[in-house]
Amino acid sequence: MNYEVTHLDALESEAIYVMREVKAEFERPVLLCSGGKDSLVMVHIAQKAFSPCKLPFPIMHIDTGLNFPEVIDFRDKLEEKFNCRLLVASVQESIDKGRIKEEVGPTASRNRLQIVTLLDAIGENRFDAVFGGARRDEEKSRAKERFFSFRDEFGQWDPKAQRPELWNLYNGKHRQGEHFRIFPISNWTELDVWRYVERENIELPPIYYAHKRKVFERDGMLLAADHVQHSSEEEIFSAMVRYRTLGDANITGAVLSAATSIEQIINEVSSTRLTERGATRADDRVSDAAMEDRKVEGYF
Amino acid sequence: MELLRFATAGSVDDGKSTLIGRLLFDSKSVFEDQIEAVERTSEQMGADYTNLALLTDGLRAEREQGITIDVAYRYFATPKRKFIVADTPGHTQYTRNMVTGASTADLALILVDVRKGITEQTKRHAFISTLLGIPHLVLCINKMDLVGYEKEAFDSIRSEFADFAAKLQIHDLVVIPISALHGDNVVDRSLNMQWYGGASLLHHLEEVHIGSDRNLIDPRFPIQYVLRPQRDDYHDYRGYAGTVASGSFRIGDEVLILPSGFSSTIVEINGPQGPLQEAYPPLSVAMRFSEEYDISRGDMICRSGNQPKVAQGVDAMICWFTPDSFLESKRKLVIKHSTNSTRCLVEELIYRLDINTLHREELVDRLTMNEIGRVKLRTMKPLMFDAYKENRSTGAFILIDENTHDTVGAGMILGSTD
Ligand SMILES: Nc1nc2c(ncn2[C@@H]2O[C@H](COP(=O)(O)OP(=O)(O)OP(=O)(O)O)[C@@H](O)[C@H]2O)c(=O)[nH]1
Ligand SMILES: [Mg+2]
Numbered sequence: 001m002n003y004e005v006t007h008l009d010a011l012e013s014e015a016i017y018v019m020r021e022v023k024a025e026f027e028r029p030v031l032l033c034s035g036g037k038d039s040l041v042m043v044h045i046a047q048k049a050f051s052p053c054k055l056p057f058p059i060m061h062i063d064t065g066l067n068f069p070e071v072i073d074f075r076d077k078l079e080e081k082f083n084c085r086l087l088v089a090s091v092q093e094s095i096d097k098g099r100i101k102e103e104v105g106p107t108a109s110r111n112r113l114q115i116v117t118l119l120d121a122i123g124e125n126r127f128d129a130v131f132g133g134a135r136r137d138e139e140k141s142r143a144k145e146r147f148f149s150f151r152d153e154f155g156q157w158d159p160k161a162q163r164p165e166l167w168n169l170y171n172g173k174h175r176q177g178e179h180f181r182i183f184p185i186s187n188w189t190e191l192d193v194w195r196y197v198e199r200e201n202i203e204l205p206p207i208y209y210a211h212k213r214k215v216f217e218r219d220g221m222l223l224a225a226d227h228v229q230h231s232s233e234e235e236i237f238s239a240m241v242r243y244r245t246l247g248d249a250n251i252t253g254a255v256l257s258a259a260t261s262i263e264q265i266i267n268e269v270s271s272t273r274l275t276e277r278g279a280t281r282a283d284d285r286v287s288d289a290a291m292e293d294r295k296v297e298g299y300f
Numbered sequence: 301m302e303l304l305r306f307a308t309a310g311s312v313d314d315g316k317s318t319l320i321g322r323l324l325f326d327s328k329s330v331f332e333d334q335i336e337a338v339e340r341t342s343e344q345m346g347a348d349y350t351n352l353a354l355l356t357d358g359l360r361a362e363r364e365q366g367i368t369i370d371v372a373y374r375y376f377a378t379p380k381r382k383f384i385v386a387d388t389p390g391h392t393q394y395t396r397n398m399v400t401g402a403s404t405a406d407l408a409l410i411l412v413d414v415r416k417g418i419t420e421q422t423k424r425h426a427f428i429s430t431l432l433g434i435p436h437l438v439l440c441i442n443k444m445d446l447v448g449y450e451k452e453a454f455d456s457i458r459s460e461f462a463d464f465a466a467k468l469q470i471h472d473l474v475v476i477p478i479s480a481l482h483g484d485n486v487v488d489r490s491l492n493m494q495w496y497g498g499a500s501l502l503h504h505l506e507e508v509h510i511g512s513d514r515n516l517i518d519p520r521f522p523i524q525y526v527l528r529p530q531r532d533d534y535h536d537y538r539g540y541a542g543t544v545a546s547g548s549f550r551i552g553d554e555v556l557i558l559p560s561g562f563s564s565t566i567v568e569i570n571g572p573q574g575p576l577q578e579a580y581p582p583l584s585v586a587m588r589f590s591e592e593y594d595i596s597r598g599d600m601i602c603r604s605g606n607q608p609k610v611a612q613g614v615d616a617m618i619c620w621f622t623p624d625s626f627l628e629s630k631r632k633l634v635i636k637h638s639t640n641s642t643r644c645l646v647e648e649l650i651y652r653l654d655i656n657t658l659h660r661e662e663l664v665d666r667l668t669m670n671e672i673g674r675v676k677l678r679t680m681k682p683l684m685f686d687a688y689k690e691n692r693s694t695g696a697f698i699l700i701d702e703n704t705h706d707t708v709g710a711g712m713i714l715g716s717t718d
Contacts, residue, residue, distance in 0.1 A: 003548065003580045012682045013574050016584035017543045022524040024639070048572045049584070052537065053529040112361055133645035136373040137716060140358025143372040146400075159359050160369055163310065164621055166403040168543075169636050169698045187441060189375050259332040278333030288341055289360045297440055 008196055011041075015042070015184035016049040017168065018147055019131070020295075022182050025172045026129035029057040030087070032300065033078065035071040036246040037193055037204055038133030043082060044186060044202050046131075058085040062118050064110040065092040066248040068227070074205040087120035109251045115298045119171070122179060126291040129172065131182045132300050137189045139277055141292035147186055153177040155167070155298035181300075190244075190276050191269050198262040210242045210257045220252030221280065244269075244276040255281040301377070304510055305384045307402040307434075309425035310411035312390035315442040319366050319411060319480035319501075320387045321352025327502060329376035349481075356387040358667060367391055371401035394419055395428075395670045399710060403696075404430055405574075406510050407436040409501075411480075414441050414453050418460050419693055424655045424670065426461075427468060431617055431672070431712060435566035435688060436472045436508055440501065445479040448649040449492040467658045487580040489714075512664065514581045515691050519547030519555075520608060521579075521601035522638040524686075527586055539570065539586035540595055545693035548652035549587070549601070558600045558684045559610055564589035581693075598640040600684040600694075608684045608694055613717035614677040616643075616688075618667065618699070622708040625674070625701065626666040633708070637683050637697035646697075647717075653692040676717050689713060689714035 001217065022029050031046060033039040045061065050056055059082070061075050066273075079086040091110050094100050094117045103109060105234035122130060136143045146162055148170040163171055172180055185193070214225040216234040225236045227249035242265075259265045272279075287293070308316035321338075324330050334355065341363065342351040355668070356362060356372040362572040368389040376383050383689030386401030390411075402408060408429040412422055439461055447453040454477045465473060476485055477496055484490035486501045499507070523664060527539035549555070553566050568588040569576040603610060613644045620627045627646060635644040651660040660674075667673045699709035 003514070005580075005582065007301065009572070010582055011302075013543060013582050013584040016572060017524070020541055020584070021493065021639075024525045031671060045572075049541075050527060051570070052531070052534055052539070053527050053587075054531075058707045089452045099688075137375045140356075140372070143358055145369050160361055160619070162370055162397075162708070164400045164698075166400055166698055166707075166710045167692070167696050169696065170699060171636065171700055171705070171707045173634075173707070182370065187373070275333055278331060278337075292358070292360055 007201040008192065008199060008298050011185070011188055011192060011298055012045060012048075012196070014187065015045045018170070018184040020130070020181065021170055022129045022172070023056055026180070028125065028127050029129040029131065030125065030127045031057060031059045032133070033061055033075070034133070034246065035061065035067070035075045035205055036133070037197060037208060038135060038185060038262045040192055040202055040204060042080070042131060042133045044200060045184065046081060048273045055082060055084040060087040060089060060121060062114050062121070063088050063090045063092075064114055064248050065090065066106055066250050068205070068207060068246060068249045070207045071094055071203045071246055085284040087121070087125070089117050091117045093117075094120065107298050111249060111251065111299075112294060115232050115294065117289055118300070119298050121156065122149060128174065128179050129182050131184060132181060132182050133185055134300060135188050135190075135193075136186050138275070139291050141289070141295055145183055145186060147183055148172055149183065150174070151179050151298065155179070157298070159292065161298065191266065194262065196257055198266065205246065207243050207246070210237060210240050213241050213254065215241060215254060222256065223253055224249055243280065243282050247281060251281065254292040271289055301382050302415045302510065303382045304505060304508070305386070306403050306407040306409060306505065307386040308388050308411065309398060309402065309429060310390055311413070311416070311419045311421040312367060314390060314411040314413040314416070315480040316390060316411050317353035317356045317387050318351075318406075318542070319440065319442065319486065320374065320385055321355040322480050322483050323502060324355055325352055326376060326483055327376060327378060328387055340706060352407055362690070369394055370397045370415070370452060377501070378506060383505065390421060392670060395424065398425060399428060399432070399619055399621070402432055402434060403710070405432075405434050406513060407438065407505070408434045409438050409439045409440055410557035411442050412457055412461070413443050414447050414457055415443060418464060420656055423464055426465065427653070427655060427658070427672070428619065430468045430470060431619070433692060435513060436510070437470055437474075438504065439473065439475045439502070441475065441477050442480050444477045444484060444493065445482050449484070449490075451493075451495045458577060474498070474504055476504070508644065513692065515546035516580060517547055518606055518686065518691060519549055519601075519603050520545040520691065520694050521549060522597045523595055523597055523601065525597060525709070537588075538592055539588055540601075541584070541586040542639065543584045544579050544581045544689050546581055547606070548578055550578045555589070555601050556604045557595055558602060558607065559682055560593060560599070562591070562593045563604065564591045564593065573596070600610045600638070608686050609716045610682050610684050611716035611718040612679045612682050613647075614679060614683065615714045615717045616675060616677065616697070616711040617672065617714065618675050619672050619710045620667040620708065621710070622701070622706055623669045624704065624706070625708065626668055627673070627709060628666040632702065632703055634700040635677065635679060636700060637685060637696050638694055640683060641678045642683070643702075644677045644679040644694050647678050650676065652676040654677070655657070674714070685713050687715055688716065
C-alpha cells in the first residue's frame with residue numbers, strides 16, 4: 001500500500017480540518033461567499049467537511065449593489081443548490097440607513113463601504129467566526145495572515161501583534177464582541193483553485209469563462225462598458241474576455257481570453273505573467289498598502 | 301510533485317528576506333506587476349537598487365522600519381518541486397513569529413552575515429529549529445560580496461557554527477556561501493567563488509531527500525467533531541470526524557478508544573472523495589464504529605497494541621513568547637493539545653537553557669520572553685500523547701493565558717512524569 005497523498009488532497013484535508021475545528025470551538029460561525037471561485041471552493045469543501053449533515057452554519061453575501069448580475073443570479077441559486085441558509089447584507093441599505101456615505105471622485109467605489117456593512121452584520125448576528133476565502137498568494141498583506149485571525153471589538157486586524165500560530169493548534173479564544181476571521185484555503189494558489197474546480201467539477205458564475213463583451217481600456221485594464229461610466233475619449237470595442245477575480249463591476253477588469261473551458265483556463269493561468277489582482281483590480285492600485293489599510297479596518 | 305516547506309531563520313538584517321526575494325526572482329517566480337510594484341517602492345524609498353526584500357516584507361510598518369515583523373508565506377514551483385516558503389523575522393522581539401513559521405517546516409535556512417558572524421539570535425533560531433524537529437538545516441553564509449568573496453571569511457564562520465552545532469542534534473547540515481543581494485550561489489553557481497564546490501541553494505532545495513516526516517507507524521486518530529445528521533434517513537448515524545495524526549486505519553480494524561478504554565471495530569471510513577478502505581495522514585475523514593460508546597471531541601482512537609501515554613503529568617520543553625508575564629511554578633494556564641483543551645499547572649521549572657552555551661541553568665524560577673526551558677506540567681484531565689520526537693502531531697501543544705487569551709508558549713513533549 002502506498003500512502004501517497006496528492007497536493008490537492010492535502011490542501012483539501014487541511015481546509016476540512018480547519019472548518020471542523022471552527023465548528024467545534026465557536027458558537028456562531030458564518031461563511032462569507034462573494035460568489036467568486038475561492039468562496040465557492042470553500043462552500044464545496046464545507047459540504048464535504050460536515051457530510052452527511054446539513055451545512056451547520058449560514059452563508060452570507062455582502063451585496064454591494066454593484067455586483068455583476070451574473071454573480072447575483074448565481075448567488076440566488078446557492079440556497080437551493082446547497083440546501084443551506086443564505087443571508088444577504090446590503091451596502092445600499094447601510095447607505096439608506098445613514099451608516100455610510102457614498103464615495104465621490106474618480107477612485108470612488110463601494111469597496112471600503114462594505115467594511116461597515118460587513119461589521120454591522122457580524123455584530124447584529126453575533127457571529128464569532130467568519131470564514132473567508134482569502135489566500136496568502138493573492139496579495140502581500142494577505143501573505144501575512146494566520147488561519148485563525150483575531151479581530152478586536154471594532155473588527156480591526158492588528159498585523160503587528162498577531163497571535164503566534166504553531167503547527168495546526170489554533171487558538172480561537174475571544175471575548176464577546178471580538179471575532180475571528182478564518183481562512184481555510186490560506187495555502188492555496190490560484191492554480192490550485194482552478195485544478196480543484198476542475199477535479200471536483202464545481203460550477204462557477206459564467207463570466208469566469210471567455211465571453212464576448214463590450215469593453216474599454218483604462219489604466220491598462222479592460223472595464224465593462226455596461227457597468228462603468230466612461231468618457232467619450234474612451235473607445236468602446238467588443239472583445240472575448242474573461243474575469244480572473246469577481247469584485248464590483250465598476251472596479252474589476254477583464255482579461256483578453258479565449259479560454260472557454262477549465263482546461264484552457266488552467267493553461268492560461270499557468271503561463272500568465274501577472275497576478276490575478278494586479279491584472280484586474282483597480283481598488284488595489286490606489287496605493288501600495290491599499291489592501292492592508294482596508295484589512296486593518298475589517299475588510300475580508 | 302513533491303512539496304518542500306522551508307523557513308528562513310537567523311539574526312535581524314542578515315538578509316533573509318533579500319534571499320527569498322532573490323530566490324523567487326531568479327527562479328522566475330515573480331509576476332511582472334509584483335516586480336514593478338517593488339521597483340516603484342524601492343525608488344520611492346530612495347534605494348539605488350531594487351530591494352527584493354520588499355517581495356515578502358509587505359506590511360506598511362515593515363517597509364517603514366526595513367525589518368520583517370511577521371511571517372510571510374510564498375508559494376513557488378520549479379519543474380522538480382513545489383515549495384512553500386515562510387520568511388520569518390530575525391528581530392528578537394518577534395521570535396514567536398519565527399517559531400510560527402518554522403513549526404511546519406521540513407527545512408530551515410539559517411542566514412549569517414559573514415561580517416557579523418554567529419550571534420545569540422542565530423543560535424536561538426538554530427536551537428529552536430532542532431527543538432521543532434526540523435530535519436534539514438542549511439547554513440547560508442551571506443553577504444560574501446562584502447568580504448571580496450574570500451574563502452577564509454567563510455571558513456571561519458563555518459567552524460564557529462560547527463562548534464555550536466556539535467551540541468545540537470542536527471542530522472543534516474549543509475553550508476553554502478552566498479550573496480543574496482547579487483544572487484551568488486542562490487539559483488546558479490557563482491563565478492565569484494570558484495573555491496566552492498557544492499551546489500547552489502535552489503539546486504539543494506530541489507534535491508534534498510525529504511523522506512516524508514509523516515509517522516505511518518503509530519495509529520492515532522484524535523476525535524475532532526461528531527457528525528449527527530438530524531435526518532430520518534440517517535437516524536442513529538454517528539460519524540466521528542477528524543484528521544489522521546499518524547499511522548493508518550482500515551475498515552475491520554479493532555481499535556481502542558481513549559481515555560475510556562473501550563474497544564470497537566471500524567465499520568466505515570468516509571474521506572473527502574467518498575468511502576475509503578484505509579485512512580492515513582494527513583487525510584480528514586469520518587469513521588463509524590461497530591459499538592457506539594460515548595465518544596466525543598478530545599478522545600483518541602488507537603490500537604490496543606500501540607497506545608499513546610495517558611497521563612496528567614507532562615515533561616516538556618517550552619518556548620515562552622510573551623513579554624506580559626512569566627512562566628513560573630504554580631502558574632495556571634490553558635493547554636491545547638491535539639483536539640483537547642484543558643487547564644494545567646506548572647509544577648516545576650526544571651531548567652532554563654542558556655542559548656549561548658546551551659548550559660542548563662537549574663537555579664532559576666522563571667522563563668521570560670524568548671526563553672526556552674524544561675518544565676513539569678500537571679493537567680486537569682489526562683492527555684493522550686507521544687514524545688514529540690516520535691510524533692509531531694501528538695507531541696506538541698500550545699499554552700494560552702486564561703485572562704488575555706494570548707498564545708503565550710509552545711511545548712514539545714519529552715515524556716510523562718506520572
Ligand atoms: N551587500 C549585501 N547586502 C545584503 C545582502 N543580503 C542582504 N543585504 C542587505 O542587508 C539588509 C537587510 O536585509 P533583509 O533581507 O531585510 O534582512 P532580514 O534578514 O530579512 O532582516 P529581518 O527580517 O528584519 O530579520 C538590506 O539592506 C539588504 O539589502 C548581501 O548578500 N550583500
Ligand atoms: Mg526579513
